Amino acid sequence: MQLTTEQVKKIAQLARLELTPEEMERYAGQLTDILTYAELLKELDTNAVAETSQVTGLSNVTREDVVGAPLCTPDELLECSPLPKDEHQIRVKRVL
Amino acid sequence: MDLNFLTIAEAHASLLAKEFSSEDLVKACQAQIVKTEKLNTFITRTDDLALEQARAVDAKIARGETIGVLEGVPAGMKDIFNTRGVRTTAASKMLENFVPPYESTSTKRLLEQGYVLMGKMNLDEFACGASTENSAFGTVLNPWNQEYVAGGSSGGSAAGVTSGQIFYSLGTDTGGSIRQPASLCGCVGLKVTYGRVSRFGVDSMASSWDTIGPFTRSVADAAAVLQVIAGQDPYDATTPPVEVPDYSMNLGKGVQGLRIGVPKEYFAEGVEPEVREIVMAAIKEYEKMGAVVKEVSLPMTKYGVSVYYVTMPTELSTNLARFDGLRFGHKPDGEVADLLEYYRKSRGEGFGAEIKRRIMVGTFVSSAGYADAYYKQALKVRTLIIQDFAKAFTEVDVLMAPVSPTPAFKVGEKANNPLAMYLADALAIPPSAAGVPAISVPCGFTKGGLPVGLQIVGPMWSEGLILQTAAAYEQAMGWKDMHPVF
Numbered sequence: 143m144q145l146t147t148e149q150v151k152k153i154a155q156l157a158r159l160e161l162t163p164e165e166m167e168r169y170a171g172q173l174t175d176i177l178t179y180a181e182l183l184k185e186l187d188t189n190a191v192a193e194t195s196q197v198t199g200l201s202n203v204t205r206e207d208v209v210g211a212p213l214c215t216p217d218e219l220l221e222c223s224p225l226p227k228d229e230h231q232i233r234v235k236r237v238l
Numbered sequence: 239m240d241l242n243f244l245t246i247a248e249a250h251a252s253l254l255a256k257e258f259s260s261e262d263l264v265k266a267c268q269a270q271i272v273k274t275e276k277l278n279t280f281i282t283r284t285d286d287l288a289l290e291q292a293r294a295v296d297a298k299i300a301r302g303e304t305i306g307v308l309e310g311v312p313a314g315m316k317d318i319f320n321t322r323g324v325r326t327t328a329a330s331k332m333l334e335n336f337v338p339p340y341e342s343t344s345t346k347r348l349l350e351q352g353y354v355l356m357g358k359m360n361l362d363e364f365a366c367g368a369s370t371e372n373s374a375f376g377t378v379l380n381p382w383n384q385e386y387v388a389g390g391s392s393g394g395s396a397a398g399v400t401s402g403q404i405f406y407s408l409g410t411d412t413g414g415s416i417r418q419p420a421s422l423c424g425c426v427g428l429k430v431t432y433g434r435v436s437r438f439g440v441d442s443m444a445s446s447w448d449t450i451g452p453f454t455r456s457v458a459d460a461a462a463v464l465q466v467i468a469g470q471d472p473y474d475a476t477t478p479p480v481e482v483p484d485y486s487m488n489l490g491k492g493v494q495g496l497r498i499g500v501p502k503e504y505f506a507e508g509v510e511p512e513v514r515e516i517v518m519a520a521i522k523e524y525e526k527m528g529a530v531v532k533e534v535s536l537p538m539t540k541y542g543v544s545v546y547y548v549t550m551p552t553e554l555s556t557n558l559a560r561f562d563g564l565r566f567g568h569k570p571d572g573e574v575a576d577l578l579e580y581y582r583k584s585r586g587e588g589f590g591a592e593i594k595r596r597i598m599v600g601t602f603v604s605s606a607g608y609a610d611a612y613y614k615q616a617l618k619v620r621t622l623i624i625q626d627f628a629k630a631f632t633e634v635d636v637l638m639a640p641v642s643p644t645p646a647f648k649v650g651e652k653a654n655n656p657l658a659m660y661l662a663d664a665l666a667i668p669p670s671a672a673g674v675p676a677i678s679v680p681c682g683f684t685k686g687g688l689p690v691g692l693q694i695v696g697p698m699w700s701e702g703l704i705l706q707t708a709a710a711y712e713q714a715m716g717w718k719d720m721h722p723v724f
Binding site for chain 1: 589617
C-alpha cells in the first residue's frame with residue numbers, strides 16, 4: 143500500500159489535523175511503511191473466524207436510572223475550557 | 239537508615255513502630271528527586287500536597303489509630319490519571335494547562351487508603367510510545383545508565399520507583415506500557431486482566447486494550463497496591479463482577495508442581511541472545527524450585543504487532559476525537575476563520591508527531607474501502623491470538639518469556655524509525671490482545687549493566703497465581719536488593 147501526499151491530505155482533513163507540507167510528505171512515507179508491515183495479516187485465511195472487538199464477554203451493562211452524587215459542578219467543567227464563557231456557555235467560532 | 243529503597247511493607251512496619259514518620263519518608267523522597275532530577279521522571283511535583291497528606295497520616299499514628307498498608311507511603315502517578323485539582327497533561331501540549339475537576343477511580347481508591355502523592359510521572363504523549371521520547375516534557379532517562387531510555391510509555395512511573403524517588407506508582411499498559419519500562423528499569427510491573435481495574439478518569443488510548451496496574455520494588459508490594467485498586471466500578475462498564483481475591487495470601491506458597499510453558503516463538507530471531515540466556519536461566523531456577531517446564535507454541539505471535547498497530551490507532555483516533563480545543567485542550571494562537579479551522583489548528587498544534595501519525599493510521603485503516611482489508615482482518619486475527627493462549631493454558635498454568643526482545647536502547651536510537659519502535663513491544667502485545675494478565679519481574683542484568691525482566695503470563699483473572707509465581711523467584715534470588723547508585 144503506497145500512500146500519496148494527496149491521500150495523506152485527505153486523511154488529515156477527515157481527522158481534523160492541520161499538517162505542514164513537510165509533515166504530509168514525512169507521514170506519506172511512514173504510513174506506507176506501517177501499512178506495508180500490517181499487510182502481514184493478509185496471509186491468514188480468516189473466513190471462518192469471528193471478529194473480536196472486546197475481551198470481557200460483557201454485553202448491555204445497565205444500571206438503575208437514578209442520579210448519583212455529582213463528581214464536580216458544571217461550572218468546574220466550564221472552567222476547563224480555554225475559550226470565553228457567556229451565561230454558563232462556551233463561546234465558539236461560527237460553524238457556518 | 240536509607241529510607242529510599244525500602245519496600246512499601248518495610249516502610250509500613252517502620253511507620254507502625256514509629257521508627258520514622260510519613261513526613262520523613264516524603265522528605266527522603268524529595269531529596270532523592272532533587273538528587274536524580276536529570277532522569278526527568280516528573281512532569282508536575284506536588285510537594286506541598288504530599289507533606290499535608292503525610293502529616294495527616296502522622297497525626298493518625300500519633301493518636302494511636304490503625305493505618306492501612308499504603309497509608310503514608312509516598313507514591314507517584316502516571317500523568318494520565320485525572321487527579322482533582324492537580325494538573326494532568328498526558329505529556330501533551332494539548333493538555334498542558336488542564337486541571338481536572340474530578341478524580342480517577344484508581345486514585346480515589348488510593349486516596350481513601352491514605353496515599354501520599356509526590357507528583358505526576360512523565361510518559362509518552364497519551365501513553366503512545368516505548369521510550370518516553372514522545373513526551374512533550376522531555377525524555378525519561380534510565381536510572382542504571384543515563385544514555386539509555388527508561389522504556390515507555392510509563393517510563394517516569396518505572397524510573398521513579400527504581401531510582402528511589404517514590405515507593406510505588408501506577409501506570410497504564412495497552413500493549414506493554416507497564417511491563418516494558420519495568421523490564422528496562424528493573425522493577426516489578428503488573429499488567430492486569432482487562433477489566434480488573436477501572437479505567438474511569440484515565441485518558442483513554444485504545445479502550446478495548448487499556449489496563450491499569452502498579453510499579454513496585456517487590457512482588458508483595460504489587461499485590462498490596464492491586465488489592466486497593468482492583469474490582470468492579472459503576473463508572474466503568476467494562477469491569478466485570480469478578481470477585482477480588484486476597485492477592486497476598488499465596489505469596490509464600492512456592493511453585494512446586496507448577497506447569498510452566500515456554501513459548502518457542504518468544505525466543506526466536508529478533509530476541510537478543512543475551513536476553514534469551516538471562517530469561518532461560520531464570521526459568522531453570524523455577525525447575526530447581528520444583529516447577530515443571532515444557533515448550534509450547536503460540537504460532538500467532540508474529541501477527542501481534544500488526545493486529546495492534548491496526549486496531550489500536552483506530553480506537554485511539556476515535557478516543558482522541560474528543561480533543562476539539564473547546565471544552566478543554568489547546569487554544570490555537572492567532573485568529574481563525576471558523577470552527578473547522580479552529581479544530582484543525584487546535585489538533586495540529588496540540589498533538590505531537592507520534593499522536594498525529596497514529597490518528598492518521600487509525601483514520602485510514604477504518605475508512606470506507608479499507609476497513610475490511612485492515613481493521614476487520616485485524617479483529618479476526620485478534621481472535622486467533624486469543625485461541626493461541628486458550629490452547630496453551632490447557633497444557634500449562636503459566637507462560638514465561640522475555641518482556642522485551644532487547645534491554646534498554648540508547649536515547650535517540652529508534653526515535654526516527656516508528657516501525658522499529660513498534661517492534662520493541664512484539665513480546666508484550668500478544669497478552670494484551672488476549673486480555674490476559676502478565677507481570678515483569680527483574681531477572682538479571684546484561685554484561686553492560688542493564689536490567690532484564692522475566693515476563694510471566696497467566697489465564698484471565700490469574701493475578702494471584704502470577705504474583706505467587708513471581709514471588710517465589712524473587713525470594714530465591716537477590717535482584718530485589720540491587721539499586722542504582724547516583
